[in-house]
Amino acid sequence: MATIKDIAKQAGVSVTTVSRALNGYSDVNDKTRKHIEDTAKQLNYSPNTLARSLVMNKSQTIGLLVSELNRSGAKDMFTYEVMCGINDSASDVGYDLILFSTNSVKQKQKSYTQLCRERQVEGVIMQGIKMDDPYIQEVIDSNIPCVFVDVEVEGKDVGFVTTDNVFGAQMAVKHLINLGHTEIAMMNGHDQAHVSAKRRKGYERELTDAGLHVRDEFVLNGDFLEPMAESAAYPFLKAHPEVTAIFCASDLMALGVMKAAKRLELKIPEDLSIVGFDDIVLSEYTNPPLTTVSQDKYQMGYEAAKLLTSMLKNDVPVQKKATLDNRLIVRETTAPPKH
Amino acid sequence: MATIKDIAKQAGVSVTTVSRALNGYSDVNDKTRKHIEDTAKQLNYSPNTLARSLVMNKSQTIGLLVSELNRSGAKDMFTYEVMCGINDSASDVGYDLILFSTNSVKQKQKSYTQLCRERQVEGVIMQGIKMDDPYIQEVIDSNIPCVFVDVEVEGKDVGFVTTDNVFGAQMAVKHLINLGHTEIAMMNGHDQAHVSAKRRKGYERELTDAGLHVRDEFVLNGDFLEPMAESAAYPFLKAHPEVTAIFCASDLMALGVMKAAKRLELKIPEDLSIVGFDDIVLSEYTNPPLTTVSQDKYQMGYEAAKLLTSMLKNDVPVQKKATLDNRLIVRETTAPPKH
DNA sequence: AATTCATTCCGAAACGTTTCGGATTAGCTT
DNA sequence: AAGCTAATCCGAAACGTTTCGGAATGAATT
Numbered sequence: 001m002a003t004i005k006d007i008a009k010q011a012g013v014s015v016t017t018v019s020r021a022l023n024g025y026s027d028v029n030d031k032t033r034k035h036i037e038d039t040a041k042q043l044n045y046s047p048n049t050l051a052r053s054l055v056m057n058k059s060q061t062i063g064l065l066v067s068e069l070n071r072s073g074a075k076d077m078f079t080y081e082v083m084c085g086i087n088d089s090a091s092d093v094g095y096d097l098i099l100f101s102t103n104s105v106k107q108k109q110k111s112y113t114q115l116c117r118e119r120q121v122e123g124v125i126m127q128g129i130k131m132d133d134p135y136i137q138e139v140i141d142s143n144i145p146c147v148f149v150d151v152e153v154e155g156k157d158v159g160f161v162t163t164d165n166v167f168g169a170q171m172a173v174k175h176l177i178n179l180g181h182t183e184i185a186m187m188n189g190h191d192q193a194h195v196s197a198k199r200r201k202g203y204e205r206e207l208t209d210a211g212l213h214v215r216d217e218f219v220l221n222g223d224f225l226e227p228m229a230e231s232a233a234y235p236f237l238k239a240h241p242e243v244t245a246i247f248c249a250s251d252l253m254a255l256g257v258m259k260a261a262k263r264l265e266l267k268i269p270e271d272l273s274i275v276g277f278d279d280i281v282l283s284e285y286t287n288p289p290l291t292t293v294s295q296d297k298y299q300m301g302y303e304a305a306k307l308l309t310s311m312l313k314n315d316v317p318v319q320k321k322a323t324l325d326n327r328l329i330v331r332e333t334t335a336p337p338k339h
Numbered sequence: 340m341a342t343i344k345d346i347a348k349q350a351g352v353s354v355t356t357v358s359r360a361l362n363g364y365s366d367v368n369d370k371t372r373k374h375i376e377d378t379a380k381q382l383n384y385s386p387n388t389l390a391r392s393l394v395m396n397k398s399q400t401i402g403l404l405v406s407e408l409n410r411s412g413a414k415d416m417f418t419y420e421v422m423c424g425i426n427d428s429a430s431d432v433g434y435d436l437i438l439f440s441t442n443s444v445k446q447k448q449k450s451y452t453q454l455c456r457e458r459q460v461e462g463v464i465m466q467g468i469k470m471d472d473p474y475i476q477e478v479i480d481s482n483i484p485c486v487f488v489d490v491e492v493e494g495k496d497v498g499f500v501t502t503d504n505v506f507g508a509q510m511a512v513k514h515l516i517n518l519g520h521t522e523i524a525m526m527n528g529h530d531q532a533h534v535s536a537k538r539r540k541g542y543e544r545e546l547t548d549a550g551l552h553v554r555d556e557f558v559l560n561g562d563f564l565e566p567m568a569e570s571a572a573y574p575f576l577k578a579h580p581e582v583t584a585i586f587c588a589s590d591l592m593a594l595g596v597m598k599a600a601k602r603l604e605l606k607i608p609e610d611l612s613i614v615g616f617d618d619i620v621l622s623e624y625t626n627p628p629l630t631t632v633s634q635d636k637y638q639m640g641y642e643a644a645k646l647l648t649s650m651l652k653n654d655v656p657v658q659k660k661a662t663l664d665n666r667l668i669v670r671e672t673t674a675p676p677k678h
Numbered sequence: 679a680a681t682t683c684a685t686t687c688c689g690a691a692a693c694g695t696t697t698c699g700g701a702t703t704a705g706c707t708t
Numbered sequence: 709a710a711g712c713t714a715a716t717c718c719g720a721a722a723c724g725t726t727t728c729g730g731a732a733t734g735a736a737t738t
Contacts, residue, residue: 001456003724014688019726027686046456050393051724055693059389061437080419087440096458099403099436101426117340117385119435287626342694353718358696368716390694394723 002043011039022047053120062090062308063121065100065112067128077281078297082127082149085301093309095122111135113142123308125149127301130192147308149300152194152321159311159320161304165195168293168326169202172247172275175291175328177210180336181245181273184212187233187257189224189249199249199277218243222253229256237264237272244273244337251276251283251292258286258333269335279329288332295326341382350378361386392459401429401647402460404439404451406467416620417636421466421488424640432648434461450474452481462647464488466640469531486647488639491533491660498650498659500643504534507632507665508541511586511614514630514667516549519675520584520612523551526572526596528563528588538588538616557582561592568595576603576611583612583676590615590622590631597625597672608674618668627671634665 004022008015013032021028021036028036053059064086066079090097100115112135116124123145129136131151139146140158148160176184186203189196204214220236222229229248237243237260248254254276258268266272268288276283279294303322310318343361347354352371360367360375367375392398403425405418429436439454451474455463462484468475470490478485479497487499515523525542528535543553559575561568568587576582576599587593593615597607605611607627615622618633642661649657 005724015725016688016690016727017686020687023726029686032686046453048393048459048724049457050389050398050459051693052726053693054387054389054393054695054724055726057693064438077416077419080416087438088442091440091442097438098400099426099438101430103427103430114385118388120387120389282621282624285621285624285626287624344694354695355697355718355720356716359717362696366716371716387694390723391696392723393694393725394696396723 001048002040002045003048004045006043007036007040007045010043011036059120059122060095061098061119061121062095062305063100063116063119063124064097065102065115065124065126065129067102067130067133078278079128081297082301082304085298085303086125086305087301089302089305090309095305095309111138113138113144116142116144122312123147125301125304125308126151127304130190131194132192145308145311147304147311147320149304150193150195154320157311159307159318159322161300161307161322161324162194163295163300163324163326165198165326166202166205168277168295168328169199169247169249170206171326171328172277172293173203173206174210175330175334176245176247176273176275177206177212179245179273179334182212183218183240183243184245184247185218185220185236185240185243187220187222187229187246187248187253189222189253193224196249203247222248222250222256224250224253226252226256226259229253230259231256233257233260234263237261237266244271245275245334246272247275247277249277251278251280251290254290254292254333255282255286258290269333270338273334273337275334283331286333291331291334292329293326294329296324299324340387341379341384342387343384345382346375346379346384349382350375398459398461399434400437400458400460401434401644402439402455402458402463403436404441404454404463404465404468406441406469406472417617418467420636421640421643424637424642425464425644426640428641428644429648434644434648450477452477452483455481455483461651462486464643464647465490466643469529470533471531484647484650486643486650486659488643489532489534493659496650498646498657498661500639500646500661500663501533502634502639502663502665504537504665505541505544507616507634507667508538508586508588509545510665510667511616511632512542512545513549514669514673515584515586515612515614516545516551518584518612518673521551522557522579522582523584523586524557524559524575524579524582526559526561526568526585526587526592528561528592532563535588542586561587561589561595563589563592565591565595565598568592569598570595572596572599573602576600576605583610584614584673585611586614586616588616590617590619590629593629593631593672594621594625597629608672609677612673612676614673622670625672630670630673631668632665633668635663638663 004015004018008018017028018036021033087097098119098121125147127149129151140153140155143157145157150162152160152162173184188200207214220232222232233256246257248257254274257274261268261272268274276290276292279292283290283292307322343354343357347357356367357375360372426436437458437460464486466488468490479492479494482496485497489501491499491501512523527539546553559571561571585596587596593613596613600607600611607613615629615631618631622629622631646661
């Protein structure tokens with residue numbers, strides 16, 4: 001590995017000059033610059049970013065902390081698509097991504113902040129973190145710039161991006177109401193997600209606006225998991241034949257509800273209308289294809305990285321949150337109720 | 340950020356001693372070690388891995404170079420699942436992952452090797468790279484340890500992991516033959532993938548073994564893409580009504596073939612049997628569910644990282660390749676031909 | 679002829695670690 | 709009392725950069 005010193009020696013100039021030549025400073029003669037560039041190429045030189053980062057105190061790296069980087073995340077491609085957006089946006093402005101996953105946190109017995117500081121990341125994006133994660137507060141308290149995906153926290157050096165979950169839920173429920181449904185249940189996720197609260201709020205608001213009754217026992221808990229949703233939906237649907245529609249807080253849970261409906265021999269959408277949330281890849285391929293509220297996951301990632309990098313070069317005090325729009329995608333799991 | 344110097348000053352010892360104390364060397368008194376550890380904690384110290392890497396010339400980082408880290412990869416979760424395996428395996432042995440994507444290569448006008456050397460990664464895993472990628476040779480020639488996923492190259496410092504594609508294809512075709520099919524076509528990917536050649540070999544070998552005719556015009560090219568497969572399959576199926584089964588080199592292409600069949604009003608599996616390859620998440624949800632050859636993508640990633648890290652601590656000359664087994668998953672797109 | 683000034687270059691310190699070689703001390707052995 | 713050993717500590721160099729402050733040169737201005 002050729003270093004800047006090697007170039008200096010070979011080209012007969014000082015280290016300083018090589019550095020300044022290669023970095024485009026103006027106080028070096030065109031001829032010597034050319035000469036230095038040539039010998040650099042000849043020696044197949046690559047700068048050592050470690051050394052550079054050390055002295056400049058800027059690593060040009062952002063940490064990506066995802067909770068479940070594991071196979072279970074494969075079904076909803078949420079994490080993956082968000083990552084793609086982050087990667088594209090970060091590489092636009094010359095940042096590289098370093099991957100942390102929560103199991104590596106556990107493995108190394110280190111907190112997120114320790115991990116970040118050791119690796120000298122300039123900022124971090126957190127995705128799939130639950131609200132009750134004990135380390136969240138620690139990250140906020142640290143002065144590491146940070147943006148969350150789908151967790152609404154703000155502060156000095158911390159922001160977030162999310163989608164308009166309340167309105168998204170309202171669109172879904174309104175769609176059902178417009179079709180003529182009146183007995184509409186909801187399959188919600190767990191309490192440790194902001195989005196759960198928001199989507200429930202939208203659900204209740206829309207019911208209220210339509211003059212329909214809001215009933216707590218119509219809101220189920222599926223923990224954002226397919227099997228959990230199935231086993232919660234099964235007894236509920238059995239006990240409540242009057243329910244003709246279910247709004248689900250995630251597509252994955254909608255899959256579970258569809259399975260429960262199948263076991264109960266309820267036809268979709270004739271006997272039971274279902275709306276999901278997320279628009280995961282799968283939802284286009286279910287039988288029948290799932291009506292759902294689409295979130296632009298790629299865009300969320302893109303905006304998250306954009307937000308973070310703009311915080312990093314904190315020239316202007318930036319808006320530290322971003323809310324993206326959702327849209328309803330009507331497929332074939334929704335129809336007017338039978339009678 | 341507290342440094343080792345701050346600790347030294349505060350604890351009244353030298354930098355050397357702090358370093359040796361914190362790193363568990365034996366030549367430091369238990370009492371002073373304790374004292375140093377306490378002040379380290381008190382100052383909320385985190386070691387700076389950049390500095391450490393610089394002097395030790397070991398970054399504890401491996402690069403992950405994926406070709407298409409973008410939305411189009413979302414459908415087949417291939418890349419994602421491989422990544423999960425890599426991440427788990429790497430974090431087992433204390434390595435962190437840094438993400439490069441080919442578009443960042445293009446963006447920065449830098450070659451893979453430059454990227455790797457600048458970031459001082461100790462080794463790199465390459466996934467989704469085409470055989471004709473101009474940089475492959477460069478990576479091989481460089482002395483950066485490297486393992487490829489699904490590209491069979493070997494050499495000093497380079498290995499690969501793949502699955503038994505020939506045998507996988509044979510299983511698929513044998514399954515069709517056993518059902519009674521004799522006119523079996525194949526939808527292959529592009530020429531720039533090792534797996535294409537392998538799967539075709541398996542297809543032909545199995546036909547030959549069964550005494551069936553191998554016909555070049557029965558092998559189509561779908562470029563591993565769903566729409567390409569659809570538009571290749573449509574005219575072919577129309578022109579060859581005698582064909583009762585198609586073996587596809589990827590599930591994504593199988594989806595395309597299914598669409599083409601639908602447009603031609605061919606019933607699956609009654610009029611046309613289809614076998615895919617990969618067992619992507621989607622294949623379980625198609626209508627009907629897809630019979631396919633399953634590859635353990637997570638395991639491929641896991642083995643790739645394991646291979647690389649064992650190459651890195653090159654104590655023993657390791658076996659520089661790994662071939663994983665596949666298995667046939669029979670779902671509902673295959674049945675005996677009609678008459 | 680003395681002065682300013684722009685251009686072009688360089689020395690040395692700094693970033694936060696690790697590590698080699700040696701130094702100091704105290705306790706034992708003769 | 710001299711020598712030896714083991715235990716414990718430390719100074720200084722090194723890793724590959726960037727950058728501050730200044731130095732040398734020559735041309736242009738007074």
